[in-house]
Amino acid sequence: MLLEVSNLTAAYGPSQVLFGMSLAIAPGEVVTLLGRNGMGKTTTVRTLSGLLPIRSGSIRLAGEAIDRLPPHRIARLGLGLVPEGRHIFPNLTVRENLLMAAANPLRAADPWTMDRVIEFFPRLGARLANGGNQLSGGEQQMLAIGRALMTNPSLLVLDEATEGLAPVIREEIWARLKALKGQGLAMLIIDKEVDALGEFADRHYAIEKGEVIWSGDNAALLADDSIRAKFLGI
Structure with a gap:
């Protein structure tokens, strides 16, 4: 497995949010984390990226324990984060925002460069x-x-991959994420657009009150409206 999360617990001060979260992602696999607001999805992302210390449990990325590492070390080991709210640098240009993140610590044979990103997202060019x-x-x-x-x-x-975007832009983002899957990039996606996710995600985890209460593939999710109504409010 590329990512292995086992029995994860985490809290903000005295308020515990995650209660034994477990999930896994294989290389090249697209997995979603679904659930209503306030159920622990963003907290899970924050623990994965090192922004929130865990209380117990373990997180392994490509076989290496990352649950006690700082965010920059986790990033260098291969976790790329698109946070909720985007958090780009408003006082830097598009070029500067891209160049400041340039790195290839895993020595990819065909690395992402600014030119390649611009080709991928022509609007940015x-x-x-x-x-x-x-x-x-x-x-x-x-x-x-x-x-x-x-x-x-x-x-x-990706935490809230298309939240607040116009429909035409959402479609463009989904198309780009499908292209990334076609290139073999593993992804963990949080979003409410279940039908769009169902077109290319491999598996889904539904989270409620800080723990996984359902998991399954596309067929299971899309075939059972009760699952979507109970866990997603759809």
Whole structure:
């Protein structure tokens, strides 16, 4: 397995949020983390990326324990994060946002470069000299994904991949994520667009109150409306 999360617990001060979270992602696999708001999805992402210390459990990336490492070490081991809210640098240009993330610690044979990111997201090519705060929401999300790709990750984690975006931009983002899957990049995706995710994700985990309460493949998720209604409010 590329990512192995076992019996993870985490808290914000005295308030425990994760209660024995376990999940796994194989190389090249696209997995989703689904659930209603406030159930621990973003907290899970924060623990994976080292932004929130865990209380107990373990996280392994490509066989290496990462649950006690700082975020920059985890990034160098192959986890690329597209955080909720994008968090691009508004006072840097598009070019600077991309170049500051450039790295190839895993020595990928065909690494992501700025030219390759611009080819992947042509909208960014016309905006290279613009500041991050001059971009539309969709362009900012493309930049956030491009910035994560510039780290040449083995696992791309996207928290609310298309939240707040116009329908036409959402379609463009989904098309790009499908293309990344076609290139063999493993992904963990959080989003509410279940039908869109069902077109290319391999497996799904539904989370409730900080623990996985259902998991299954596309056929199981899309065939049972009760699962979507109970766990996703759809």
